Amino acid sequence: MKFKLLFTLLATIGLATSAFAAPSTYSTDANHTFAQFEYNHLGFSKQTSRFNTVTGTVTIDQAAKKGSADIIIDTKSVDTGSTFFNGHIQSEDFLSTTQFPTATFQSNDMIFKGDKPVELKGTLTLKGVSKPVTLAITHFECKKHPMSGVDYCGANAETKVKRTEFNMGKYAPNVGDDVTIMIAIEAAKKE
Template sequence: MCTARVILAALLASLELNASAADYVIDPTHTYASFEIDHLGFSTQRGQFNRTSGSLAFDPEAKRGQVDIRIDVTSLDTGMALRDDILRGEDWFNAKSFPDILFRSENFVFTGEQLTAVDGKLVMLGEIRPVRLDIARFKCGLNLANRKRGCGADAVTTLRRSDFGLTNGLPFIGDEVRLRIQVEAYTP
């Protein structure tokens, strides 16, 4: 009985030590960037990018961190191959010249102990603009399935695509785009 308590105490202590500052790698099987845009006022069209990569450094005690996310434009998927080819083309995302959308954080924003936003820069089509990702959900802890420490978040922002030079189809296809990023990152 005493041995079990000692082992349990040691396990809990090791988990607490691991909960401080850590570096994580974005898990591409659980990280997706998706978008929503108005289509001719009739509907909201959606799509996602199926390949992402990046890193996260997070220190909860210091309330700071760094996140870098790379979104592979060639992985754009709206569920319709012809539309995907058009959107990857020169008139839209121009994936040959600009194969990545990049986000790099500059500041983690907390309300009390809770991470509520991440300010940073978004790079798309060679244009760099400030973006705030509002964090709807954030959690760090031990993933029992893969036995690794990790952090996950649901983030969202609204941007104007014209700010990045993506003006094709305006005003019929919306200028405002809601970008959502569901991300999980784990210790290597």
């Protein structure tokens, strides 16, 4: 009888632990998720622009120290601060948004250091070209949202790419080939 009770107790603890350790999926918060990009403009300045519409999901398994991401960037939502320049960036010389209205980042390789992810290795597809990239995660936090009470995760990450590798080399090298991409993401846990 004692053996059966002990077995039942251990099985219950095991089920509770495995339920707690299950991967969690988070959906992006549209008001707090965006991507910025920065490049050197003719040596005069670093220009920074952003994409206002970024959607997707991130899955994190804290116990197994694994994770994945599936992010979609609406390239037509590019915001340079200038209506004229928005059209210029969306042209065939650069984003070619008529033909390629989205850019994507997909990853199944989240690298942890201790309890927190520090890198996300995946594939960036931009203007129909797919290349491997590594996003360095510079900030990461999961906790209850102080206003909604919902479980949230947030992060900042960045990578550098060469625009010539994505068929966007117009005016290079005068307009810098190196582009820094910075992503800010906040995401709510899916029920």
